[in-house]
Amino acid sequence: MSTGQWLIAPEGTTWFFDAGAESLDFAAAPEPVHGRDLGEWLAARYERLDATEASERDLTDARGLRAAITRLSIAAADQESLGPDDVDTVNLFGATPDIPPTLAGGRRQAGAGRLRTGQVLSTLARDIIAILSVEPERIRRCDAEDCRRVFRDESRTVNRRWCSMQRCGNRAKVRAHRARAAQALAG
Template sequence: MDADDGQRWWFDSGSFALDFAYTGPFGRTHAEGERLHGPDDLTAWLRERFPVTVGAARSRDLFDAVALRDSITRLALAASRDEPLAASDIDVVNLYAATPDIPPALSGGSRQAGRSVQTVGQALSTIAREAVDVFQPAGLERIRECSAADCEIVYLDTSRAASRRWCSMQRCGNRAKVRAHRARKDARAQQAA
């Protein structure tokens, strides 16, 4: 992911569904951050992330993907702010989750069961089913916004103690620690003076 200063940094949203939500503006009021400009962009994103071959996306698939993505985004933002989840967004996720997904498969066998190329619809269903798991009432308190005052990134806290505070230790966590260190150093200097 690119930071505002153009530097690359590592970000783990903690959820495949949230990773998918970040293909778009994620709550921003304009098209900044849009990564799915056409069906080929969707195809490339899915093929990079699924261990099976996903067929080429069509315009209709892109429309469906953006609808699902935008619903996941709104649900994540609401959950991170401890706001009620919109029924219309829940309905969209449930609709896509109800369709056939990419079936799990154990590698190493001598025969292939099922299709050799999965459809974009199956990939979207797999993402939606993961979103169903993420937005269950028991997990909502683990959907958080970064604690940095200048960051709005939302993530799923998968840490054992549920104590993750920043989108990335490399970015916001490190900056917070540097600020805290400088504040302690300045306080000691003022006490010594």
């Protein structure tokens, strides 16, 4: 599955943020206020899920899972210990049935029917569990002081600095350029 999503910045512009993992994209998305916010976000990524499937209970669950993923990923990026309550939360969701793998080309529909929101939440929980268990050092934060967004660094040398080159990377470049120009003038 490809990761990333378009977000709206405070100044109103849209920008693409790829958190490098489904679970981190989920945590980076705007907090779902209504079941339909949640349904639409998930259905855009999981094609066998109906956007209208999410119940109020699913919404409450999703908000709890999202908050736990957010806190755990920040703790991992800051090399702090993981909150036991948040660990319990992701483990609880991960222990329920997730999206089963299916192979195309069969005659039966086993495993190929509609998904339930709970299965998707379980898949997201298992995603963050796998990342935190295997390569927590890949969870990092944007270098920009006023951003600090969390992402999974997929680069071979683990040296991604910015949430987005077009956004924070570019702002840093402009700042560095201005500083050099000011120095040249002063010198």
